[in-house]
Amino acid sequence: MELNTRVRALEYLIQQKGLTGITETTPAFCALLVYYDPAVTTYDALCAAIADVAAQADTAVLPPSRTVELPCCYDDPTLGFDLEAAAKRLGLSADEVVRLHAGAEHLVYFIGFTPGLPYMGLPEKLRIPRLETPRTKVPAGSVGIGGIQCCIYSVDSPGGYWILGRTPLRLYDPGAPEPILLKPGDRVRFKRIDRREFDEIESRDSHRAIDQSPTVNAAGHAEGERGGRSPFHSNDCDSPGARALLKILEPGAQTTVQDLGRPGQLRYGIPPSGPIDRASFILANRLVGNADTAAGLECTVLGPRFEVAAPCAIAITGADMPLTINGAEAPAWRTLVLAAGDVVKLGAARSGVRAYVAFSGGIDVPLVLGSRSTYLRGRLGGMDGRALKKDDVVTLLPAAMPARRRVKPCAVPDLTSLPTIRIVLGPEADRFTEEGVAALLGGEYEMLPQSDRMGARLRGPRIAHRRGHDIVSDGIALGSIQVPGDGQPIALLVDRQSTGGYTKVATVCSFDIGRLGQVKPGQRLRFRALTLADAHRSLGAWPASLADALAAE
Secondary structure, three states: OHHHHHHHHHHHHHHHHOOOOEEEEEEOOOOEEEEEOOOOOOHHHHHHHHHHHHOOHHHOOOOOOOEEEEEEEOOOOOOOOOHHHHHHHHOOOHHHHHHHHHHOOEEEEEEOOOOOOEEEOOOHHHOEOOOOOOEEEEOOOEEEEEEOEEEEOOOOEEEOOEEEEEOOOOOEOOOOOOOEOOOOOOEEEEEEEOHHHHHHHHHHHHHHHHHHOOOEOOOOOEOOOOOOOOOOOOHHHOOOOOOOEEEEEEOOOEEEEEOOOOOOOHHHOOOOOOOOOHHHHHHHHHHOOOOOOOOEEEEEOEOOEEEEOOOEEEEEEEEEOOEEEOOEEOOOOEOEEEOOOOEEEEOEOOEEEEEEEEEOOOEOOOOEOOEOOOEOOOOEOOEOOEOOOOOOEEEEOOOOOOOOEEEOHHHOOOOOOOOEEEEEEOOOHHHEOHHHHHHHHHOOEEEOOOOOOOEEEEEOOOOOEOOOOEEEEEEOOOOEEEOOOOOOOEEEOOOOOOEEEEOEEEEEOHHHHHHHOOOOOOOEEEEEEOOHHHHHHHHHHHHHHHHOOEEEO
16 A cells, blocks of 8 residues: 555646656556657666656645545346355355455545546455456446455456456446545445345436436537538538538548647556557558648548548558548548539448548547547547447538648558567566577567457467466557467557556567457467667667658649
């Protein structure tokens, strides 16, 4: 507890002092993950600055704590589906497990993994290894234990904890004035309730959440922000500088609005989101004369069909999806000029997974925490936090027609070949055997269909642990390669959890995240280790490679 207090105090002081080069922090039980820009400061200089601040952590004053009582139904096996198995593993009866869990006071050490998820302490008698293979989906509200920790899943998400019960309360409600229920330093007690009480509270809490959420129309704007009628095909687009519109005729498999993401929210469990293939996204924006940060579409596996209501320019990059305009084939990786009434269609990806569509001016949806990016699991940003659907009307910001440009053929990635993904070993490579690390670097890994924007699940040579797969939960960087007990790697992506408790053998270099995200299920890849210095040099060369990628038509 004392160590965690120092971690929270250190983060508070770093924020107050605004140390040079730090872009984000993620606190955990006994560690603080610090994100920094190597173009602004060096690793050694940053470590020295943090060490100076850490000396003051013992005297920092933190906000006072609250005591929060949360109802929890343990008795229904459809809610507490691991209770009996966990009790057997612990050598206790189910009633003893419930009595110990509900009778304890649980300190919230930090918020992480997903928005609003609290990591809390656990009575010693309930300490149990996490599941060897994490589930792909755990329902929101599930109360779980694993290692020395207790947590409550705030949204439907993957997870490796043993589920003892479920609370009917929402820990995260993006439409509420205070979207996150618990805060670090809170003390939680669980009140045992039966299924009837659970259903009553859940219904009441659900209605309250609906009342607090803004009503959102098909254009993704809260009612009252703009007129109620759809302006598609109206005269609103005829005047100079008017906002262009596009109508979604077919949404595709999963098409979302993304910009370059929302940094600064990982400490609340909210990931940055944004495009997985950042280079393709940026090139698409540059082809239509936009800033790199303008919002566009990310189209997964199968693209959308849409109609534009006014002249605009578009560009399609990323995965090789067949592209037609009014039924005629059109090229990707270059500026395309559309007239009012043109219909654009992207088909199923022939290679790659994610294509990007940029529009001159960029997509105009409300900023949420400083970004237009969609975070699906958290129902945040974009079009009301969801993928596009049929008959959505999307607004574009006004912009002049850009000069026509193309991406040079040498800069268009080959998404059909077996890629080599560059990594930096660590931070817990010492937790793996030499044979395990050699397997990671020497074998080929297959992309599994369970992969998504949160993480790439891989199957290949087993990566053997030296002394167990559990660690005390700490921060998850972009590209962290977690290895659960089954020895199969999971590389975490832009919608990743902010913290996690499986050992991390390596980290994918940020400039190779996009290539990893374009590997189709069933395709294979290899890993190659770089030193940190080599990774920094490659990162420094990345902007120049993008700047050199474009040519005039």
